[in-house]
Amino acid sequence: MPKEIQNNSGSLSSKHRLAQIIAILKKHHLTKGIDPVKLRMILEDLGPTFVKIGQIMSSRQDMFSERYCQELTQLRDNVAPMNMATIRTVVEDEYGTDLEDIFMTFDQVPLGSASIAQVHKATLRNGKQIVVKVQRPSIYNMMERDISLVRRAIQLLRLNEVLGSVVDLNIVLDEFWQTAKEEMDFLNEAQYAEHFIKLNEDLLYIGAPHIETEYTTSKVLVMEYVDGFEIDNRDLLLKNGYDNHEIAVKISENYIKQIVDDGFFHADPHPGNLRIRDGKIVWIDFGMMGILKREDKDLMKQAVLAIGNNDTQQLADVILVLGVHEDRIDYTLFYDDIENFMQHYVSMDLKDMNLGDAVQEIFTIAHKHHISMPKGVSMLARGLVTMESTVMHLDPHISIIEVAANHVAGHILKDLDIKKELSTTGKKVYDATQYGLNIPIQLSELIRMIMKGRIKINLDIMDSSVPLNSVNHMVNKLTVGIVSAGLLMASSLLCTTQMSPQFFGIPAIGFIGYMTAIGLGIWLLITVLKERKYRK
Template sequence: MQQPKKYDADWIARYYRRRPWEAIARVFKILWFLGGFLLRMVLDDWFHQSEKNKLKRASELRHTLTRLGPTFIKVGQALSTRPDLVRKDYLEELIKLQDRLPPFDTAIAFNIIERELGRSIEELYREISPHPVAAASLGQVYRAFLHTGEEVAVKVQRPNLLPVISRDLYLMRWAAGWMAPWLPLNMGHDLTLIVDEFGTKLFEEIDYLNEGRNAERFAANFQDDPTVKVPAIYWRYASSRVLTLEWINGYKLNDTENIRALGFDPNAIVEIGVVSGLRQLLEFGFFHADPHPGNLFATLDGRMAFIDFGMMDQLDERTKETLAASVVHLINKDYYALADDFITLGFLAPGTEIEPIIPALEKVLGKAMDESVGNFNFKTITDEFSELMFDYPFRVPAKFSLIIRSLVTQEGLALSLDPNFKIVEIAYPYVAQRLLKGESPAMRSRLLEVLFKDGKFQWQRLENMLGIARSGGNFDLLPTAQLGLQYLLSKEGLYLRNQLLLALTEGDRLHTEEVGRLWHLVKDEIQPARLFDVALSALSSK
């Protein structure tokens, strides 16, 4: 089966329409497993046992998807991030779905390596483990040494994977087109497009050359970050089905005992992961979409190592700016603007009447924002939103299902290490710092949205943001002050200069009390010599 390396739904459909017999056996197997599961659900309903057996059935669904193989395991993982498609009790079970299968025969794996790389195992590697050290749904990994001495991981794809996945995607797309008209709007909306997005990402994930390129791009983004480690790629030993990369010595993040034995705090390393995740979304727009414990390691020198760059995604500038805006509107409790952000991001369809939705947003998000920042729990918010999905026309765009998966996975990992962990205690300082630094016109625009409401300067908000930013522990005020002063002195900052003058004299009085509170907040960081240097630098760059 010679088919394109990239997902092409039309090509796959033409292939199987000409060879329907190749799909028939798979259809019977799928119907046997899924049909038996659905029959048990119907019997539960007939005998009024649905509530009693719902957790049992959710567990059965997870095991059924596992037995159906790699594509369905991936489907289960994708569905675990879709509260608009799956009930809450099933979501909780699917989140547990492990991307693992028994390993395939090493002789077959070595044959694939030799065929793909054009040399014998002995010529390629000085030494290689006789059995895989890890096995997943799409491939397995061996530990080896190159003849030049480097310790490497050799990733080998499962045999015949592309035809198996293509056949399953063809059947899924056919089923999606058939079922969509019978489903509620928010469930049936663009169901074939969801399958296509899933297929595109799955094809990218099984192209190991694409994974290697992703790893190098990710490494370039974090080249100046000493806390993040990315394995090097050995391109002479790589193909679309075999990837040789630097071996990472360390421990999985949930191996807290060994991490502490190295002298490191597991929670501190998880914090590195959270901040690096925010940088991926809000700075680079290029993010790792599968940060489960098997893909994250604490290295022997205390860094966070990322591996497995098959599932990545890219956010455009408009999406990054809208995400920043939504954070601002959430902080400001501006639910009308937040609803507009949801339309821009695709969570609500264009033209959706937002008036009836505002009370629901206030109910879900207002309660969370009324509590302290430290009590904000992302998992709780997504769970409550999953209930709203069936009452309001919310939907989760396929791209954002990967973001949600990333955030929920990171928070879940952190909570497994520390039940008191609060992701927002780390996220808020980072977002506040990004806004205060105002390194781009978009970020400066969002900062102005925070600082002004109805044309009036919000002193309390600035005070709160400074306090939150400083709580991150690594926020240096003076470089931020330099950026701010440069902006104030620029043509772009004319509006802000005028507004600040008005704010200082608003209500026919000087706002010395507010200025005094801000000074008390930052005075310990203001050293005269550094302050003079900042002012001089800002003036010279004018």
């Protein structure tokens, strides 16, 4: 049975809701530790807000280990649909008029129901078939309150102390709330859809539903109804004259274009958000879009080329520049992990690589070294893995990473107006030109890292940063020995004078120097003997 949204809404007072949250956490004995299954069950029990949080967490392979992400992908919205009376109230409050004044027909059975909104098919008064996305009443206040209450529960139960090695709950809540606020303003989704249409208007094989801006508000979104064939229905597509291989190639190329060229990509490209209609691949549902900054797009190109060229140094540098890492990193170990990753894939053809496995492995390395990725990059990783699954269903022989590598390489060759068959001399000129073009980008990244206090100097001493502690002890002992010898020499010189006051016929300052030198010598001798005993 789906859980009624009222179980997690304003019908409960904040006091009672907090008690409910704490009771659920205690029921699962969260203070005794956590595992992936327990976390999923807790989120399900806490209700729609937390199911949504779990869905976001499942995409953050850089923050959570693979087993947590895999388990959280099983979370599904399990919310009872709103009744027609509630839908009518929301729509009429937004429009300030009766529902029948806007819509000629309005299907009472929803096309879909989720934690934030519900979708219905309808017809405008002008006869145009559309879909209406209606936001659940008070969902913003309910989610805002739940986030606030769970922060209090974290403090009361000291959960960050228990779960610190697994996840920083406050970071997860911050990211969720930022994402949820954007998703709950349907004007954002309308703008995203229009921007997507503009970026792809020159591609005859790509389409998107028209947004009825006149009828769209922050809580009601009205767009063109898209029929056509579901993209995962291979047999029906073949029966109607479509070539599954061609669809797979074109959708792959378009998705790589969205990432590399536009920096604006669909973050949830599962089959339910794609249709084939009148010879076009139609993208729908723009509630979750990824945005990459210009420098991040350039870094994505470098990452693709690094994997294609087996360039460990370049891939490691891309990850370090992209990621956020507050803690000290063992750079030697990090580069070794990237080297092992590259060695695993170096013997493979690009078409044989499994993008999902490669992305997961890179994020696992990042997680191991406490490197977290920006929101756009983590959304990109999830989007690529989802797209690979969608494409593989159409044609198992299509490789997303091969399409990406060819796209990036094609752009570079096109920009520099160089033929594919480069002579040895020409290739050297091309490589030199590429390095020259990268210098301003690298300088920009260097300055940005310095300003953020993230610049690191990677000294490869004794194969790891761990032996640096031994070097530090050696320097300390050497310093003590030099100071001790200096004090002995200075005190001996003072003994040749008649300086007063004196102690046992020796100038007092000289006597203090002797005692200090003897004390330091004894400490140094004891330290050396202890270390020798420890080594034995």
